[in-house]
Amino acid sequence: MPTLIKSQGGRMVLANDPFTHVDDEEALPPGDVILSLARFQTEGEGLLSDGRSVGVRLTTDEEVEALAYDLPRIAVVALKFPKFLDGRHYSNARILRDRFKFPRELRACGDVLREQAGFMLRCGFDAFEPADGSTPEQWERATRRYRHVYQRGVDARVPAFVERSS
Amino acid sequence: MYRYDGIDKEFVADRAAEFREQVNRRLAGELTEDQFKRIRLMNGLYLQLHAYMLRIAIPYGTLSARKLRKLAYIAKTYDKGYGHFTTRTNLQLHWIKLKDAPEILEHLAEVEMHAMQTSGNVIRNITADPFAGATADELDDPRVWAEAIRQWSTLHPEFTFLPRKFKIAVTAAAKDRAALRVYDIGLALRRGRSGELGFEVMVGGGLGRTPYLGPTIREFLPTRHLLSYLQAILRVYNRYGRRDNIWKARIKVLVASLGAEEFAKQVEAEWEKSEQEPVDLPDTELARIRGWFTPKFATLAPASEAFEQAKAADPEFARWTRHNVHPHKQPGYAIADVSLKTPGQTPGDITSEQMEVVAELGERYSLDDIRVNYQQNLLLPHVRLDDLPAVHAALKAAGLATPNMDLVTDIVACPGLDYCSLANARAIPIAQDIARRFDDAERAELIGELKIRISGCINACGHHHVGHIGILGVDKKGEEFYQVTLGGSGAEDAALGSILGPALPANKVAEAVEQMVDVYLRERTAGERFLDTFRRTGVAPFKEAVYADAH
Amino acid sequence: MKALTGNRLADGEAVFWKDGRWVERFAEAQIFGDEAAALDAEGKAKAQGTVVVDPYLIDLIDSEGLWAPLSFRERVRCLGPTNHPQHGKQAAGGDDVEALRHAHGAARSTGRVNLIKRK
Numbered sequence: 001m002p003t004l005i006k007s008q009g010g011r012m013v014l015a016n017d018p019f020t021h022v023d024d025e026e027a028l029p030p031g032d033v034i035l036s037l038a039r040f041q042t043e044g045e046g047l048l049s050d051g052r053s054v055g056v057r058l059t060t061d062e063e064v065e066a067l068a069y070d071l072p073r074i075a076v077v078a079l080k081f082p083k084f085l086d087g088r089h090y091s092n093a094r095i096l097r098d099r100f101k102f103p104r105e106l107r108a109c110g111d112v113l114r115e116q117a118g119f120m121l122r123c124g125f126d127a128f129e130p131a132d133g134s135t136p137e138q139w140e141r142a143t144r145r146y147r148h149v150y151q152r153g154v155d156a157r158v159p160a161f162v163e164r165s166s
Numbered sequence: 167m168y169r170y171d172g173i174d175k176e177f178v179a180d181r182a183a184e185f186r187e188q189v190n191r192r193l194a195g196e197l198t199e200d201q202f203k204r205i206r207l208m209n210g211l212y213l214q215l216h217a218y219m220l221r222i223a224i225p226y227g228t229l230s231a232r233k234l235r236k237l238a239y240i241a242k243t244y245d246k247g248y249g250h251f252t253t254r255t256n257l258q259l260h261w262i263k264l265k266d267a268p269e270i271l272e273h274l275a276e277v278e279m280h281a282m283q284t285s286g287n288v289i290r291n292i293t294a295d296p297f298a299g300a301t302a303d304e305l306d307d308p309r310v311w312a313e314a315i316r317q318w319s320t321l322h323p324e325f326t327f328l329p330r331k332f333k334i335a336v337t338a339a340a341k342d343r344a345a346l347r348v349y350d351i352g353l354a355l356r357r358g359r360s361g362e363l364g365f366e367v368m369v370g371g372g373l374g375r376t377p378y379l380g381p382t383i384r385e386f387l388p389t390r391h392l393l394s395y396l397q398a399i400l401r402v403y404n405r406y407g408r409r410d411n412i413w414k415a416r417i418k419v420l421v422a423s424l425g426a427e428e429f430a431k432q433v434e435a436e437w438e439k440s441e442q443e444p445v446d447l448p449d450t451e452l453a454r455i456r457g458w459f460t461p462k463f464a465t466l467a468p469a470s471e472a473f474e475q476a477k478a479a480d481p482e483f484a485r486w487t488r489h490n491v492h493p494h495k496q497p498g499y500a501i502a503d504v505s506l507k508t509p510g511q512t513p514g515d516i517t518s519e520q521m522e523v524v525a526e527l528g529e530r531y532s533l534d535d536i537r538v539n540y541q542q543n544l545l546l547p548h549v550r551l552d553d554l555p556a557v558h559a560a561l562k563a564a565g566l567a568t569p570n571m572d573l574v575t576d577i578v579a580c581p582g583l584d585y586c587s588l589a590n591a592r593a594i595p596i597a598q599d600i601a602r603r604f605d606d607a608e609r610a611e612l613i614g615e616l617k618i619r620i621s622g623c624i625n626a627c628g629h630h631h632v633g634h635i636g637i638l639g640v641d642k643k644g645e646e647f648y649q650v651t652l653g654g655s656g657a658e659d660a661a662l663g664s665i666l667g668p669a670l671p672a673n674k675v676a677e678a679v680e681q682m683v684d685v686y687l688r689e690r691t692a693g694e695r696f697l698d699t700f701r702r703t704g705v706a707p708f709k710e711a712v713y714a715d716a717h
Numbered sequence: 718m719k720a721l722t723g724n725r726l727a728d729g730e731a732v733f734w735k736d737g738r739w740v741e742r743f744a745e746a747q748i749f750g751d752e753a754a755a756l757d758a759e760g761k762a763k764a765q766g767t768v769v770v771d772p773y774l775i776d777l778i779d780s781e782g783l784w785a786p787l788s789f790r791e792r793v794r795c796l797g798p799t800n801h802p803q804h805g806k807q808a809a810g811g812d813d814v815e816a817l818r819h820a821h822g823a824a825r826s827t828g829r830v831n832l833i834k835r836k
Binding site: 192193194195198199213215216217218246260261262263264265295321473512564583585589592594595643644646 | 724726727728729730731735751766771784787788790793797798799800801804805823824827
């Protein structure tokens with residue numbers, strides 16, 4: 001099972017991952033699974049009635065609005081980065097949290113590097129599948145590089161202009 | 167001007183510390199070049215032909231003496247004793263070593279400077295009217311808003327991996343001294359019907375391979391909604407800007423393909439769906455920023471005896487005041503240009519010694535305020551008329567007083583193939599050739615306003631598309647050739663240049679400029695600048711003159 | 718004929734491959750007549766990730782008995798900026814610098830690095 005790092009109580013920790021990513025062509029394993037949007041739309045219903053927890057994985061071409069109606073039943077949203085340079089999922093993450101108030105796990109997978117830790121956390125990601133072999137300690141250090149932030153994110157960090165007025 | 171508080175200081179210090187760690191990891195092989203390149207670019211560090219190039223941010227082109235002295239020190243200590251001011255009002259150093267970069271960033275942090283986001287697919291340095299705070303024709307100081315945008319856009323977590331670079335410019339006067347129409351976002355402060363301040367929002371301008379003039383997508387946006395509206399624009403771009411082709415990735419392509427109306431609709435829809443309050447700055451923060459932009463002028467008589475006498479006594483000084491001095495909103499003051507265009511020199515280059523001179527003059531005669539404009543020149547924005555003779559004398563002694571602003575020898579040229587890995591041809595020698603041919607102050611004055619812009623490649627850092635005469639370096643079978651365009655303008659009458667004819671070899675370019683100037687002088691009617699004559703006659707007489715030998 | 722070049726990681730200096738190490742003067746560069754040897758050296762150079770950035774092969778042309786880079790861009794890298802003859806490698810002077818300055822017959826080189834090319 002690949003590494004899963006989770007943000008819990010302000011710390012980055014190594015976590016057990018009950019979910020298995022399943023490709024469109026793959027046979028479904030038992031237990032909790034993360035499916036592509038297309039596969040969720042055809043097979044999700046059935047899996048949910050079986051009592052499984054089901055997550056949905058979006059590519060950068062897919063929009064998070066497509067999940068709107070199904071969100072209450074989705075256990076995990078995984079946003080897959082084809083290349084770390086493709087920043088579309090940062091907007092998807094913010095919309096998911098700010099607009100749809102998605103409360104459960106929002107995971108970054110694909111080309112995920114610890115250099116993006118701070119940005120990802122601030123856009124609402126709380127779980128990470130690093131592609132660079134990095135550890136929770138390294139992720140934690142990366143998120144603590146800056147004592148201040150200038151703008152509001154999804155996280156609880158207070159932006160500079162609020163710090164100044166207090 | 168804006169001064170950092172404890173938060174801002176800690177921010178640049180943290181940035182410098184982060185970069186030091188990243189450089190160490192790169193040198194130790196823990197980061198590959200692919201991984202490190204993005205990081206390095208976000209700190210303004212390019213790998214060029216001869217060395218690394220560091221691009222230091224000069225937010226909205228505003229410097230103090232202390233900052234300029236530090237730049238002089240860095241240029242002398244870590245580079246070859248000079249720097250280059252760019253068309254984006256930043257400073258470039260062309261001979262930097264990677265291993266020195268962390269120390270340089272620490273030096274910059276000491277004087278409230280940095281190199282953040284001067285490269286990479288992020289929101290870049292925010293530029294503004296270089297006359298801000300000094301000109302009578304502005305509704306507000308645009309730098310208040312530029313500073314608000316600068317902070318908001320710094321390490322913005324959602325907009326750090328955009329499809330491509332993103333540039334924003336702000337003005338507050340009817341005259342456009344920041345080229346808004348060729349920016350990703352151009353913001354012009356306007357007064358609304360009930361007298362309140364707001365922005366005309368232009369989106370989708372740009373130069374490069376496919377130049378566009380940015381359409382207005384919103385006529386009036388109340389100033390209090392600036393940041394939430396920018397968020398909406400950036401989010402639409404981040405989500406729908408093309409990522410498949412680097413030449414189609416700027417927002418100008420998205421706006422052009424959707425059409426301005428549809429693009430505006432999408433922005434408005436996104437804006438309405440998002441909560442604005444958490445994004446927009448509270449009045450207290452705006453007031454705090456604004457408090458830094460209130461220079462303390464003295465109460466002076468509108469006219470100055472010393473100034474008038476100096477003009478009468480010294481024709482050279484008088485000529486300098488005709489071209490390099492501009493009216494100020496405060497009686498008894500003026501705006502003085504510092505020309506970095508001595509004919510024969512590299513346009514925009516300045517030595518450490520010259521930087522020290524300008525710093526001294528800024529401190530002593532300009533309320534410690536020095537500006538950079540997008541024509542690669544500097545300004546002293548708040549000089550007393552009484553002090554202009556002394557300022558002129560000091561600038562002249564330092565080789566910074568050529569009376570040529572907006573004239574034929576005030577040429578903008580990118581570093582080109584002499585320095586830049588992206589270039590197809592050299593730009594600097596072409597500029598030097600042209601300037602030497604017209605190195606006659608009287609003749610330059612006779613010709614009048616003529617803005618020549620030279621780019622060494624299609625990336626257009628020399629702004630050739632908006633030159634009255636634009637010159638673009640191309641590679642024709644390994645030889646340097648130059649495509650000439652006419653009739654561009656970056657001012658409020660914005661226009662993109664039209665091609666003159668087939669590309670010319672390097673040794674024919676300066677001659678072609680002479681031929682075109684001769685056509686202008688022959689054809690012009692009273693009061694017409696080169697640009698006006700071209701707009702009246704079209705390209706034909708110019709083309710005929712330049713390509714006459716071809717018949 | 719080809720030579721192998723790159724920029725030194727630590728300071729960005731343009732350097733040339735010579736028998737497994739890197740030299741600063743083009744005159745000392747190893748000249749490859751054999752394609753296989755050139756590619757072999759390029760492979761070795763690419764493995765030196767902490768020494769040199771993005772090594773690549775450049776085409777050469779015979780210019781009056783001396784080898785010179787075929788492309789004008791590479792000649793600028795060998796010499797330095799033409800607006801400051803006292804800056805860069807050209808400041809050292811010498812016959813090889815003069816020869817590079819007078820080299821003619823520039824054409825497009827296949828070994829040109831396009832730094833903004835996306836994969």
